[in-house]
Amino acid sequence: MRVPLTRLALTAVLAVPALVACSADEPAPAGAGGGAAAAAMSLDAVVPVPAEVTPRDGAGFRLTADTRIRAEEAAADGVARQLQAALRPSTGFGLVIGTGGPENAITLTLDADRSVGRQGYELDIAADRVTLRARTGAGLFAGVQTIRQLLPPRVDADTLQQAEWVLPGGRIVDRPRFEYRGAMLDVARHFHAPDEIKAYIDLIAQYKMNHLHLHLSDDQGWRIEIEAWPELTKRAGGAGTGVDGEGPGFLTKQDYSDLVAYAAERHVTIVPEIDLPGHTNAALSTYPELNCDGTAPAPRTDTEVGYSSLCVSKEVTYRFVEDVVKEIAALTPGPYLHIGGDEAKATTDEQYGTFMKRVLPLVAKYGKTPVGWHEIAAVPLPDDAVPQYWGTEPEQPDTAAAAAAGNRILMSPANRVYLDMKYDKSTELGFDWAARIEVKDAYDWDPARRLAGVGERDILGVEAPLWSETLRTLDDIEFMAFPRLPAIAELAWSPQAERDWDTFRGRLAQQGPRWEAQGVNFYRSPQIDWK
């Protein structure tokens, strides 16, 4: 059942004093139950579960009005400000960023042991100080997400809260299993405005996801400004272009660059996708010359797939694709450019091969690494190309052959990680063509044992796509993503040996009050004992 909770309503609920369980000068013992504000979290309450957790008996670290944040290197400054901004509204503490001694301070420093790698961190929580070490800003940012989760859930409220702000004592050493942990948002079927995309970036980043793939074009709409082909967004981004005529809109280049910068501050890389050569009715209906017969088809807002294709035999097709790739590559500091390639059923295998043979090198020409849905593995691939497996079967020979040839694979098996699949038969939103996916289905599998011929070392990462045929609002997005997205984030970050459905259920339950504090609309799965 859908539980509609607006941000506003939740903020109001959280501000009610009756929910404040303990007085400010009477610290509650760590680990005690009771009021949401009373107990310190336990050191292993984190999602994704860290690689190594060593609790320490005795007092944790108590944040007070005098606690400072220290950034030992200039490069740690930005993350220090993010930590300050995350904790200030709810604690009401100034958390001044400065130098001075390490006592009663949270120190951020870039001198971590090499073993944490570029994305990992070490967190030491003692009674008199907290030390977060990493080798990069990304590692510090990941550690800050852990610190947030080790404070009482109401720390995530944006209004002043009364609570004991105690971090449990101990040490965490953490690093990701896979370097690429992603979410995908389809802004083509229904456009989602920059503010909604930013909200989603914040939500995924707190679970240490570091890529957001934007599906920018499809049969229904074209959602990114291309200067050389200006009618694309004028017509195919305009009124009536979302599924069922709802959800029109597009990103200007400025919007897109703002999103890229916003994401980068949160150590999230945007991966743009232009779906080619199929899923292109929006372009075909805008520019007649892209059709083999020179006639533009009517725009379409239904949810059929597999009927459209750019004309593979015309030169203008490759001028079009090159212009698009060039302009998008210029907006994209990240390494990847996704060229779709799925469900090109209106194209013969030979035409598909001809098309990809010309388009894959264009991505390289503009300095990017091509990603494509796994159908691209049917053609000869450059060494660095990344097929994204979205099937439901345990075998996909082309993808296995690509892995054997050294290409890295992005794992998105639709019956495990498609966030647009219904949870159960009562879910109003979404589809069920691949499966109904309850939280346990999303969590309880191993990416390295999912696809024949694709093992741990062949996998670049895991990505959770959210297609938007049935989604209208940010509330809809949140409802389909939570709680499955954190489950998939853990699958992609945590060592397989540390993952366990039973302990995950307990840790996930503790995220519920956090989402309530944040105003996130989530599915209260009956598989989880929500507090």
Ligand code: NGO
């Ligand atoms: C498929 C299809 C998309 C749909 C989605 C819906 C891929 C890669 N192509 O996934 O066009 O939106 O399913 O679940």
